[in-house]
Amino acid sequence: MSKFSILSLVLFFAVFVGCNKKDSKSGGAFSSSVAERTYVAPGEHDEFYAFLSGGFSGQMSVYGLPSGRLLKVIPVFSQDAEKGWGYNEETKPMLNTSFGFVPWDDSHHPDLSQTNGELDGRWAFINGNNTPRVARVSLETFETEEILEIPFTAGNHASTFVTENTEYLVGATRFSIPINDEDMSIEEYKSNFKGAISFVSIDQEHGHMDLAFQIHTPGYNFDLSHPGRGKSHGWFFFTTYNTEEAHTLLEVNASQNDKDYIVAVNWKKAEEYIKEGKFTVKKAEYAHNLYDEETHTAVSTMKNEVKVLDSNLPGLMYLLPTPKSPHGCDVDPSGEYIVGNGKLAADLTVHSFDKMLKAIEAKKFVGESYGIPILDYDEVVAGVVKQPGLGPLHTEFDGKGNAYTTFFISSEVVKWKLGTWEVVDRQPTFYSPGHLMIPGGNSQKPFGKYLIAMNKITKDRYLPTGPEMNHSAQLFDISGEKMELLSDFPTIGEPHYAAGIPSEKITGKSKKIYNISDNKHPYATTAANQARVERKGNDVHIYMTMIRSNFSPDNIEGIRLGDTVYFHVTNLEQDFDVPHGFSMMGANNAEILVMPGQTETLVWTPKKAGVWPFYCTDFCSALHQEMQGYIRVSPQGSNVPLAWSLGEPVKTAEQHR
Amino acid sequence: MSKFSILSLVLFFAVFVGCNKKDSKSGGAFSSSVAERTYVAPGEHDEFYAFLSGGFSGQMSVYGLPSGRLLKVIPVFSQDAEKGWGYNEETKPMLNTSFGFVPWDDSHHPDLSQTNGELDGRWAFINGNNTPRVARVSLETFETEEILEIPFTAGNHASTFVTENTEYLVGATRFSIPINDEDMSIEEYKSNFKGAISFVSIDQEHGHMDLAFQIHTPGYNFDLSHPGRGKSHGWFFFTTYNTEEAHTLLEVNASQNDKDYIVAVNWKKAEEYIKEGKFTVKKAEYAHNLYDEETHTAVSTMKNEVKVLDSNLPGLMYLLPTPKSPHGCDVDPSGEYIVGNGKLAADLTVHSFDKMLKAIEAKKFVGESYGIPILDYDEVVAGVVKQPGLGPLHTEFDGKGNAYTTFFISSEVVKWKLGTWEVVDRQPTFYSPGHLMIPGGNSQKPFGKYLIAMNKITKDRYLPTGPEMNHSAQLFDISGEKMELLSDFPTIGEPHYAAGIPSEKITGKSKKIYNISDNKHPYATTAANQARVERKGNDVHIYMTMIRSNFSPDNIEGIRLGDTVYFHVTNLEQDFDVPHGFSMMGANNAEILVMPGQTETLVWTPKKAGVWPFYCTDFCSALHQEMQGYIRVSPQGSNVPLAWSLGEPVKTAEQHR
Structure with missing residues (x-):
């Protein structure tokens, strides 16, 4: 059917359906x-x-x-x-x-x-x-x-x-x-190429x-x-x-057989x-x-x-x-x-x-x-x-x-x-x-x-x-x-x-939430008071929780340029349709969106010293805008100790005990 | 409003709108x-x-x-x-x-x-x-x-x-x-952090x-x-x-001021x-x-x-x-x-x-x-x-x-x-x-x-x-x-x-197409008979065209493991809403979707020797399924010459002249 015919049909149809026909x-x-x-x-x-x-x-x-x-x-x-x-x-x-x-x-x-x-x-x-x-x-x-x-x-x-x-x-x-990945000329297709x-x-x-x-x-x-x-x-x-079994210009060469x-x-x-x-x-x-x-x-x-x-x-x-x-x-x-x-x-x-x-x-x-x-x-x-x-x-x-x-x-x-x-x-x-x-x-x-x-x-x-x-x-x-x-x-x-x-x-x-007590993620943190930060050489693992409307921890210090930071973020919510998102400024890894009861991991390699914010990317409550935190990145060789805040001033692991 | 009230409202509303109200x-x-x-x-x-x-x-x-x-x-x-x-x-x-x-x-x-x-x-x-x-x-x-x-x-x-x-x-x-990226403690937020x-x-x-x-x-x-x-x-x-100017637990600490x-x-x-x-x-x-x-x-x-x-x-x-x-x-x-x-x-x-x-x-x-x-x-x-x-x-x-x-x-x-x-x-x-x-x-x-x-x-x-x-x-x-x-x-x-x-x-x-005669892409190929393949050291540039329903060239040989292959693909169509796609098996780079008159480039680094297909990913005509081609990748050091097909057996650049 030509384009013209198609257009005629459109016009016909629009008029016909839109105005005339009775139900x-x-x-x-x-x-x-x-x-x-x-x-x-x-x-x-x-x-x-x-x-x-x-x-x-x-x-x-x-x-x-x-x-x-x-x-x-x-x-x-x-x-x-x-x-x-x-x-x-x-x-x-x-x-x-x-x-x-x-x-x-x-x-x-x-x-x-x-x-x-x-x-x-x-x-x-x-x-x-x-x-x-x-x-x-x-x-x-x-x-x-x-x-x-x-x-x-x-x-x-x-x-x-x-x-x-x-x-x-x-x-x-x-x-x-050529099914065994052989280095075969494409010209040898017939009989040699296989499905x-x-x-x-x-x-x-x-x-x-x-x-x-x-x-x-x-x-x-x-x-x-x-x-x-x-x-x-x-x-x-x-x-x-x-x-x-044609291998070039198939629009012609593969349209030859009647059947x-x-x-x-x-x-x-x-x-x-x-x-x-x-x-x-x-x-x-x-x-x-x-x-x-x-x-x-x-x-x-x-x-x-x-x-x-x-x-x-x-x-x-x-x-x-x-x-x-x-x-x-x-x-x-x-x-x-x-x-x-x-x-x-x-x-x-x-x-x-x-x-x-x-x-x-x-x-x-x-x-x-x-x-x-x-x-x-x-x-x-x-x-x-x-x-x-x-x-x-x-x-x-x-x-x-x-x-x-x-x-x-x-x-x-x-x-x-x-x-x-x-x-x-x-x-x-x-x-x-x-x-x-x-x-x-x-x-x-x-x-x-x-x-x-x-x-x-x-x-x-x-x-x-x-x-x-x-x-x-x-x-x-x-x-x-x-x-x-x-x-x-x-x-x-x-x-x-x-x-x-x-x-x-x-x-x-249809599943509504993931039960937090079933969460067997190796880096899960199933209660806010277990949130913590651990350094292993140049790898820093942050065991973080999210619940309306805060992160634990929400301030982290003692990261150094050259570190690789793993945010293991657990959404503690157990209410349907309350995901939290997590993003880190300048991350080369997109964000994560964590469903209730789940844990996800975002890896971040800081590029510059400074203090960088993270925040929740899924509007979760009237105080969603307040769901944020900071991470301080110091120059290589810095002696700022690893410390984090659970809603109070940052403390070291020792001080948190 | 409580969840219960919200649910009541839903029910009320569904009944009210669905059944009773007259227009x-x-x-x-x-x-x-x-x-x-x-x-x-x-x-x-x-x-x-x-x-x-x-x-x-x-x-x-x-x-x-x-x-x-x-x-x-x-x-x-x-x-x-x-x-x-x-x-x-x-x-x-x-x-x-x-x-x-x-x-x-x-x-x-x-x-x-x-x-x-x-x-x-x-x-x-x-x-x-x-x-x-x-x-x-x-x-x-x-x-x-x-x-x-x-x-x-x-x-x-x-x-x-x-x-x-x-x-x-x-x-x-x-x-x-801290606006100059200084290595400052988050605890020093007040007066020091700036917007x-x-x-x-x-x-x-x-x-x-x-x-x-x-x-x-x-x-x-x-x-x-x-x-x-x-x-x-x-x-x-x-x-x-x-x-x-709070910096921790903002849901509480940033909600203090009355104004x-x-x-x-x-x-x-x-x-x-x-x-x-x-x-x-x-x-x-x-x-x-x-x-x-x-x-x-x-x-x-x-x-x-x-x-x-x-x-x-x-x-x-x-x-x-x-x-x-x-x-x-x-x-x-x-x-x-x-x-x-x-x-x-x-x-x-x-x-x-x-x-x-x-x-x-x-x-x-x-x-x-x-x-x-x-x-x-x-x-x-x-x-x-x-x-x-x-x-x-x-x-x-x-x-x-x-x-x-x-x-x-x-x-x-x-x-x-x-x-x-x-x-x-x-x-x-x-x-x-x-x-x-x-x-x-x-x-x-x-x-x-x-x-x-x-x-x-x-x-x-x-x-x-x-x-x-x-x-x-x-x-x-x-x-x-x-x-x-x-x-x-x-x-x-x-x-x-x-x-x-x-x-x-x-x-x-609203623009319908890109005029092919305005295409100034450095790797554009604006006519099928200009399609060609050029080697520059380990880089192979394929100047390719697409039109319903074929690629030029559609068979390419002489690629070697270790090469980086640049597909510069021009869509020659000048008809509205006829994009062509281009994909390469195993490419680590997604596909490309090329609008009429445009050129896009997909880079491919072959991982294995063999013959690999490419094809159009946007159903473009009744013979779209036939819009395909092959590229042969030989082992490193192979002496298979660079050659390509324009709907005939592959030929070298010399033979194409």
Whole structure:
């Protein structure tokens, strides 16, 4: 659709929705009704949580639906000065990788834990696409608790989708590479560059992630994936593009084949092979970063080997030909239909799981690729949606037999029927939607009330903000026969994907505070009268407490240039939503923001002699402005004794006794 | 108000607004009317821009009103992985200070440029409270263009309010310090620790900031400030607390005096003193960071001296006694009334500018503090608002004779009349508002339609997100006699303050793209056929272009371990809202996000030999997934020649000619 057509549609739509249409339910103006349906009155709560990836922000954003309000940005893969994430000593190890400290990633696809194919509200997962990683976020604390690097992989795009009992989440290579880091010319790509599909197991008690095994594959670009469910539980499906194995000017050279593949992986079979020892162990260094709940600190350990299966092991993997450079790989709630969103294809292709099993049984193969059987397209296709739009990217389901697909080029969401493949509705989006989300859409039980389209191009949708505009989401009501556009809301970074869940699956277990008596941080100070300062050579450890509205200690002397000062700051509050912040003038380390009952550490290397203030950075009470202190830094060689104040003149350790 | 009372109010309010009250205008349910009034239909635009400080995020957030939608987060004082701010080579110098690179600050008080006392939509300013700095943001590009460090200052809180022709913005010390960095005991605070008030001049053509002069003052804590306007133009008013000059346990020790001071500074008189040479020049190192529009790069220079005036120069400064630990210092649109929001005072104190002038003329002094005359309270007070609430923090004005004050402890906004001092309305807020904002409230011409309260405590206002909740803003309609609560919306970081402006003052001049022909970046590549790679010793410079949907070059060989690789990436697009991103696997430097017509530089130090992909991180077209490339890193000492591909096999420089 041309820009002109898009603009016409905007104008048409604005007039149509704003002025004419009546809402039969309330008798009022349609716009009033729409306004009401997105409005969450002060003090009332949204119906759904929506977890949107941050894309190039590297984080995960939490929105409420239907209001579109940004409830929180959860720091995951990127440093976040707001929360001290990746700056304080407790969280720095979370951003460690085999490449060292990596301050950023490109987060792509959140998914939510499931039990028996239904959302269970335990964890959210999200992948890092650039430095290949996957992360787990607790839905009790809304904090990132674990990050695992994925070896032998470049561009971990087809991630983090989970199986229906959260047995595994997956990762897969987007940019195939010479998998043993060999010094190989890029010109030798074909046949030599390889991909990897990773199965990461999830410990059901704590959620801990472990790289169970990898399958090393031909050098396709893996794009997206979805688990089988119900009858197809035990299988996982991945879209590929660049089955041409091109390595330059991919926009042309990877768009040659009429069909690429959906790769079907039988992971139950993979488990058997692993059990039978039919794997090789490959050496690879990759980081596993785990937040320890006991000590409120993170530990990064380096792992060094992976169990690898060959992709041509019998029965492990099959290729379903799918037109053309498919992006989304979406499995319907029944587990029968696998939608290949061929972004350059005229039609939308839907494969049948039952037909696939039969075709495998009957060996309906049309060839093989690097030893992997290629199934006969005609034997596996369930149907096609004929010319539904241009540039399909992603399909979700409402649990009522309908599917919804985004079309990037024709800028629309199209609703169609599973089984009959007929288009039953289409609504324009503004502009160029990438992905869409229906809460529970990747499960056996979607909640088909709302749909959000995540649009890639914003242009005139909001007040201008210079050359850069926030990306735009659009909320649709899909409870009726026709989709209704309710609202536009701007988003953080670039939401590539989202996962939604009814709020009641989370709210009851949301953690309010950290119990101070459970604080096992090695430098915790759990009562103000235990606050103190200790020197160990050139390291000075300050055991500090915060409570409305003072620091203990609040005056410190006897620091010398050349010292490294560790502020170990414990928030003694035991009241919900009373964090304290701590900042130190000129610190090269951002600030820290400490939740009730927690301890965090800020390291400061004074640059100049003098007296420097510190203060609370989170307005905590009517006397927050008074929550401050001073630290005196003397020149090197000074004999000012170490001394501190607990609301009185400074005293030495001896005098404090 | 107790927690219980607050909760009762919530319940009462929810029931009252949600169910019972009728709206007389539409005849519909009240809630429907309210919903409509905050609803901005898809494709329509908000009426106002609101610039909210990020507090401990260090940034500035741009919201639309009445929708409460987050239009953009403008990176200012903190690194921002999302936009590459403080990570790419072009913006790293913006975060330089006399303490070195500081990755974070605590941004507090945005203000907007004015002409003749009215908002003009040229620039926004904001202060860093921790590492004392002020910043200027262009309202054409919504980018930070300049950051100036403030010397002799710790905690630059009473900033960045501007005079009515944007002649100056101010800064002032919150935490007085031994001003020459002497190695002095904190116990010697009284009389020895000093404050500083800074006047930063603004060049009217480019907005460039310069520290015109400072006034060094007694060791009070300066809190907030506002300029005189109209008849009081030429004066600036600052609240102080801790006139007790306490240095420990300030919540007790700085709350002793019944009255602290509002400091009135005659800056026209200061200008005379400067002209007459009645200043001393003090040595101090402070950074001035300027974004060069020609080259799209930032330069940090270190300044080294300041002109300093003594605070007891005749006629320069007067002290207006003001109960008790006043926070906000607010001047009404006429310039006559100066409101001191005494956070521990029973009443709200309003001083009269006319009375102040008369009292100065008649020498109605009751004493002096460090040589500065203290005016007789009774001679300067215009009136008091009797027991309006508990814990007043900040007052704004609607231009119709009304003032609105936030009360932190009693959690409400109170509307009262200038001149009669009578309370005319009060509305509860949820919970504990710090500041409030009426667009244009700090000018001669407020736009008295909306008010937002920025609340410090959130608790149950939104779906829970673990121990940490986003802070909450509330939007009121103040166009009628009574304030009406319209909506709650969560905010980023901690908005301490905000400034709002009607959208039409900005939209017309908002920049859409950077003209590629104006790109004077030293490493720009303004056409794809000029893309190339150059080695200079161990530095490799890659002159790269991006356009939908490919990189030139897209395959690069001949890099060796030990090299430092500079990707100078130019976005050739000349279409609005088509940024491209660029990321490199394992880079320790975040990514870059390049706007149309711009060049940015990412530095990469390869850690391992192998072939590593790079790709576009901002979904730019239907073939965005294909926008990728590879870089081959060979071991040290390798003789693989430097070669690159422009969509064909790699060639050396020689072969490319």
